[in-house]
Amino acid sequence: MSVSAPITNISRGSLHDGRGIRTVVYFAGCQLRCAWCHNPETYTAARKILYAPIKCIKCGRCIEICPAQHKIVGDDMIFYRDGCTSCARCADVCPSEALSVCGTQMSLDEVLAEVEKDRRYYNISGGGVTLSGGECLLHSEFCRSLLSACTEMKIHTTIETALFVPREAIDRVLPYTNAFFADLKLADPIKHLAFVGQDNVKIIDNLRYLAEVAPKGSIVVRIPLIPTVNDDRAELESLAGIIASLADGVGEVELLRYNPLAESKYQIAGMKYHAFGDRAQRDDEMKRAVGIVRERLPERISVKFR
Ligand code: SF4
Ligand code: SF4
Known part of the structure; x- marks a missing residue:
């Protein structure tokens, strides 16, 4: 068992990372390099x-x-x-x-101590803990221990993952995870390689597997809508086609607006920034994208934006 993991931040009181009020644990390290990433400080696990x-x-x-x-x-x-x-x-x-x-090694007890601070708010709101990153599943043994301890304490558990991880990582955390946010960025593997740094074969394979083994409706597939990259009709239809073919672990699709405010994060981390526009999409633009995706999905999957 990993007794520690590199943590970049533990954020309490989040309302956007799962149901209710949540504590979000951000792990350092990710093998993807999304050109629009708004957490570039989490790329490497090193402090x-x-x-x-x-x-x-x-x-x-x-x-x-x-x-x-x-x-x-x-x-x-x-x-x-x-x-x-x-x-x-x-x-x-x-x-x-x-x-x-950024990226301090924390022990399981230290992370648990932070998570436990807001138990009162979890009980009131139905919230709990969300593991994010970076890619939290690159530290899957630590995640399993943390999620298992939370499950024993009856704290609701959620994982945010890009799924570019070994299959065993998913199996390790599955018994202790109540809900998943799984990213899906591009259907075209060549474009995926160009913008994300890896092709999407492993990601889609893992998503297909997760949709089969996770509880019904426990997965939200998240698509970050990036201007000129994946917001055209053809790409959205292709993404919806993939999601429509998944098993019933998937209960929702969430389209995320482009975040134009990430530049300062790159400056702080001493990294080069690439902009895909100077504004987030308007509501009417998001609704158009939702409509395209909605058309191709079965009724059991809801589609939202934020
Ligand atoms: S700038 Fe100097 S003191 Fe600061 S972390 Fe680097 S080596 Fe250490
Ligand atoms: S000079 Fe600036 S960066 Fe250096 S210790 Fe003072 S406040 Fe911090």
Whole structure:
């Protein structure tokens, strides 16, 4: 059993990651590279330092700790990432949280302690814990232990996954998972490879399997609608065709608006950003997409957007 896993964040009070009020545990590490990803800091499982210049008050403490990596240049505090060992000493002394650590190893007990804090709210709202990322199922043994402990405590459990994982990872968590959010981005494997960094064969195979073995209606298939990438009629029809062919584990499809506000996350992580437009889709655009998908699905599957 993995006794620890790299966690980038634990977010309490979420209303968008499953039913009721939820605590979301974000795991570090993902083998996909979606060009529109809005959590790029979770790409690798290794601990890393994030730097948000907008929060820097130029106190100079990081320069005292590590002068090779931090320098004032003109009016700006610059963080030089090359050569940084991610020891986190600078983040420890930064008074404004401009420097922070991403991907801290946490033990099962530490994560459980955070999850348990909101049990009262889970009971009131029907909520629980959601494991997300990154790709939480790259840490499936840790996930199984965490979900099993939550199940014993009667805390509702949900997994958000892109399903680019070994089949065994799904089998490990299945007995302890009440609901799934499973991403499906593109039907065309060549386009999928170009925009996501891997083709979609394993993902669709896993989704097909999950739809057979998961409880009826327990899977929400999530499609992020990316302008010019997968929002045309032909692609949406193809995606709907795949979903229509799945077993009855799938109960809902959710279309997600494009998020144009991810640029600052790339800046903080020191990564290059690629925009697919400067705005989220309007309601009428989302409703049009819902209509296209709806036409091809059986009645048992509902279609929503947000
Ligand atoms: S994490 Fe460590 S090595 Fe990296 S900049 Fe901070 S103090 Fe220097
Ligand atoms: S310690 Fe933090 S606030 Fe102070 S100069 Fe460095 S990054 Fe800026």
